[in-house]
Amino acid sequence: MSIYLFKSIMSVVIILLTTISIYTMFEIFGRSQVTVDVRKYKKIHKVTGFLYITIFLFVSYFCLYYIFISRTELTPRSNLHSILSLSIPVLFGMKLLITRVYKQFYNHVNIYGLLIALITFGMVGSSAGYYLIVSRAGTDISFDKIAQYKNWAASQKKGGTPEERAFPAGPESIARGENIFKEKCSFCHDPQSTENIVGPGLKGILKNPELPISRRPATPDNIRNQLRKPFGRMPAFDYLTEEEADDVIAFLNTL
Numbered sequence: 001m002s003i004y005l006f007k008s009i010m011s012v013v014i015i016l017l018t019t020i021s022i023y024t025m026f027e028i029f030g031r032s033q034v035t036v037d038v039r040k041y042k043k044i045h046k047v048t049g050f051l052y053i054t055i056f057l058f059v060s061y062f063c064l065y066y067i068f069i070s071r072t073e074l075t076p077r078s079n080l081h082s083i084l085s086l087s088i089p090v091l092f093g094m095k096l097l098i099t100r101v102y103k104q105f106y107n108h109v110n111i112y113g114l115l116i117a118l119i120t121f122g123m124v125g126s127s128a129g130y131y132l133i134v135s136r137a138g139t140d141i142s143f144d145k146i147a148q149y150k151n152w153a154a155s156q157k158k159g160g161t162p163e164e165r166a167f168p169a170g171p172e173s174i175a176r177g178e179n180i181f182k183e184k185c186s187f188c189h190d191p192q193s194t195e196n197i198v199g200p201g202l203k204g205i206l207k208n209p210e211l212p213i214s215r216r217p218a219t220p221d222n223i224r225n226q227l228r229k230p231f232g233r234m235p236a237f238d239y240l241t242e243e244e245a246d247d248v249i250a251f252l253n254t255l
């Protein structure tokens, strides 16, 4: 299962917990006459809060690990997601302090709860929500493939475990990519250096942080974009099939 699908499933749980927390908060603070058993709702509220933060920490670990192995700059969307996520433990901590220590602020504690709920929706929307849209609710695998390439590229850089190196698009894919490259790209691009022929030399193209001309992050999907809707004067290679594009990327990854 890809990290994105995993995060999406966890996010559904997080949204559920958040909804339950808001509901119990309303029951605890909202009624003018206390007709309900407030203690029962407080208990539920505590349990959902505890589950929420446990899942949050668990998923955060995977996210941080993913950033670590892919070693790429975060996209604007991931940055927004990280900032929203980082504010959650801070608000959570403050809320705990208010309920345990700084009880003078207790009247405001519901604001913290609402803020956490709002930020949760932003956090989930900017990650799992995005994934579910671009992958057609997890049914389009090309997105996962790109993620696999990134992992694979990262494992190539640091040696990697044998399983990581045995990425399915391994040697055969690279060989096919090399042929396509010779046929279609080498006229304008030198694979052995960064010298310009017509376009820039592509040595180390996926090892650098940025692509040489557009300065976009050097990721497989940006190379794919370059083939489909090229930046600058390069002709488009939109007739290459998905597999052929994958093969070219696998080859570029070895440069």
Ligand code: HEC
Binding pocket: 181, 184, 185, 186, 187, 188, 189, 198, 199, 200, 202, 205, 211, 212, 213, 214, 215, 216, 223, 226, 227, 231, 232, 233, 234, 235, 237, 248
């Ligand atoms: C007719 C010449 C030509 C061919 C053929 C060509 N390119 Fe390019 N390519 C260019 C030029 C020119 C640029 C730089 C764009 C600019 O300066 O406007 C470029 C830029 C690039 C970049 C860097 C893009 C960036 O964002 O910085 C990549 C990667 C690339 N080409 C890959 C390929 C691959 C892979 C192929 C083969 C499928 C290919 N090119 C075929 C001319 C070509």
